Amino acid sequence: MTAKLILLRHGESEWNAKNLFTGWVDVDINDKGKAEAQRGGELLAAEGLLPEVLFTSTLKRAIHTAEIALRTCDRHWIPVERSWRLNERHYGALQGKNKTEIRDEFGEDQFMLWRRSYDQPPPVLAADDKWSQYNDPQFADLPSEIRPRTECLKDVVFRMLPFWYDRIVPELSAGRTVLVTAHGNSLRALVKHLDGISDEAISGLNIPTGIPLFYELDEDMKPTVPGGRYLDPEAAKASIEAVKNQGKK
Numbered sequence: 743m744t745a746k747l748i749l750l751r752h753g754e755s756e757w758n759a760k761n762l763f764t765g766w767v768d769v770d771i772n773d774k775g776k777a778e779a780q781r782g783g784e785l786l787a788a789e790g791l792l793p794e795v796l797f798t799s800t801l802k803r804a805i806h807t808a809e810i811a812l813r814t815c816d817r818h819w820i821p822v823e824r825s826w827r828l829n830e831r832h833y834g835a836l837q838g839k840n841k842t843e844i845r846d847e848f849g850e851d852q853f854m855l856w857r858r859s860y861d862q863p864p865p866v867l868a869a870d871d872k873w874s875q876y877n878d879p880q881f882a883d884l885p886s887e888i889r890p891r892t893e894c895l896k897d898v899v900f901r902m903l904p905f906w907y908d909r910i911v912p913e914l915s916a917g918r919t920v921l922v923t924a925h926g927n928s929l930r931a932l933v934k935h936l937d938g939i940s941d942e943a944i945s946g947l948n949i950p951t952g953i954p955l956f957y958e959l960d961e962d963m964k965p966t967v968p969g970g971r972y973l974d975p976e977a978a979k980a981s982i983e984a985v986k987n988q989g990k991k
């Protein structure tokens with residue numbers, strides 16, 4: 743038996759369009775993002791890949807993307823579970839900062855280390871910073887030692903995997919088609935795990951906005967096709983290139 747897993751990064755957000763580091767800042771999708779989410783739902787319907795359970799982060803750009811995509815393929819009614827463990831990587835002191843300005847100020851190497859290295863987090867964000875979520879009621883139940891003030895991708899893998907094993911894998915094992923709507927870096931963490939990508943090679947992986955990535959998984963929860971399959975490969979290619987080049991002039 744194989745299991746069906748669909749990964750969907752949220753559609754373009756207001757801050758993606760403004761070229762700002764976002765992380766845990768709870769910005770919404772814009773009109774282009776809404777259109778991408780709808781197209782995502784159309785692709786699911788066209789392939790007959792109809793989700794039976796939804797997992798999302800607690801951030802509105804992922805929640806709203808899922809709502810639009812599921813409404814479009816008439817699956818608005820499926821059970822849903824949200825978890826902070828699927829949230830975007832906390833971008834620390836870079837949250838709210840312009841990517842091009844950070845690249846100009848600190849140079850390409852440091853910019854890429856912060857953006858795509860596996861284990862080097864940006865500087866911490868002060869708890870009382872304008873763009874901090876440290877005292878947000880949404881995260882009040884999280885013990886302070888796991889409430890992030892910055893994260894590298896390795897930290898995301900560490901906090902995401904318990905949710906994968908405890909909540910998502912049981913649904914896949916039960917034969918249900920699972921949709922996960924999340925973020926560029928929380929999905930990079932999951933793809934790294936699924937495809938066994940090395941700490942070095944993961945820096946070259948980018949996830950496009952709003953295009954479903956379909957994985958068929960074997961009984962060991964390993965992909966039958968490495969890397970899965972984007973339901974719109976051409977659009978995925980163009981969007982991956984755009985994500986990769988963010989911050990460049």
Ligand SMILES: O=C(O)[C@@H](CO)OP(=O)(O)O
Nearest residue numbers: 762763764765830857926
């Ligand atoms: O700003 C962010 O939170 C992420 C995703 O939008 O950006 P990046 O692709 O630079 O990691």
